[in-house]
Amino acid sequence: MNFVSTKRIFFETIFLFISFTIMTTNSFSQSTKPTIVLIHGAWFGSFAWNKVVPLVESKGYNVITMDLPGYGNAPQSLANITLNDYVNAVVDLVQPVKGKVILVGHSMGGAVITQAAEVIGVDKVEKLIFLDAFLLRNGESILDQVGKIHRAMKEAGNMEEKKIVADFLVFSEDRNLCTIAAGKTSEVFAHDCPPEDQAILNSTTRWQPVSALATPMNVSDKIYGSIPKYYIQCAGARDLDRTSILNNMPCQKVYTLPSSHSPFFSMPDKLVAIVDEIATN
Template identity: 35%
Template structure:
């Protein structure tokens, strides 16, 4: 029995199949999003390069409101589509955690300087895996209400016990267990309960089947590589997809430089783009 099906049966319903959604070395400390200006790690010209990695059920389009705010000072921003997301037409069967990481590494390799690498939600495991491959090219890792996991952990394992993740009640899995999607009401009731009606319509219009395979794949990271990169966590205090309690348990169990809090649901890139941009520019 595969891990995804086991999760389905564990919760007693097919919809919870998306349980998709070590020891600590250092606890993260709280911080304010406005701390600092320009970013301590900015290049000689005062500019940064940001690589923005979306989470499940969205694509690179999710960052559209954040990108121009980061580009305003001349910084470089790369907001890619992961395989089988957004406009990318990779077949679901070919989507994997390694394929995701390879796409991000390609973006990092194409950047003009070491990057600030940002992952949202599921994108947290992707940026961790990418940083393991290119630690020398990642200046700071940022987890935006994202999964911050240790070596050998998978999304399914970590998320299954998150009782505050209300989005589980909206999730469904395909008959062949290869894809995940949501039932009606997912966006306004759990994914982005603080979104405008226009934003809800946009989320629903972009909804695609989500490859299930990567959720059960463990990340493989080491302290020598991934562990050498500075980390920051941006928590969303009203999140119903990864509960605030779950976020806190993750960022207190693994090393971070600081924690920034945003009073938003699971999609602050839509509802609080200026706060997200300000937080990123402060790094």
């Protein structure tokens, strides 16, 4: 074998080794990425994530969504639905997933992922992302936090200039269910979103069991308290000014989007960029 042939074989071997290393590294990187679990809030549904899912998948993540009990195409009777039903549905969704997960909760979904993380545990839940969501402590309910937000807004003197979600609520006769006044859902939650998304939101608004909003969290410092938390605030949200709750639980970082309460409709690319940054870090 002459020198030229030996040199060629040497470089071909090096090239194959480098190619194999790159392929293996990429494969390993993708296989070890956490699964992103997207949980919607009250009066929404899994449709909220329709623009987000393909963008997250394009970055190499597995993504799963769901309709919470009482939502979706085949909603069950609302009369007896509780927060625990939401939590159990998320736990059942996540348990079969291989590897770590990142739970993303929008609005009411923040309470759902809080309690679900406590049940699922630190071995599986890598991070929690609160998307303009309720950020709750042990013993605190969504309605407790809404009260805190209202008091903070009143002290700041902006209650009159800002509409809040309570101004648009309609209750059932027994007051066990609540919904948003007809045609007002997009005004409250999605004023900056495309008309087609506003139309879907207005046409799919469901009744929400009040008991799920009144149930206090039952979480521990050892489990829920030890899972890294990140917050994405929507600065243009009209439903509630959540600034006062950002320090309610320690967060690794707080991000801000200049959007309504529904950035998954109005700026999904910017939302996904933040989720990817959180997952990568």
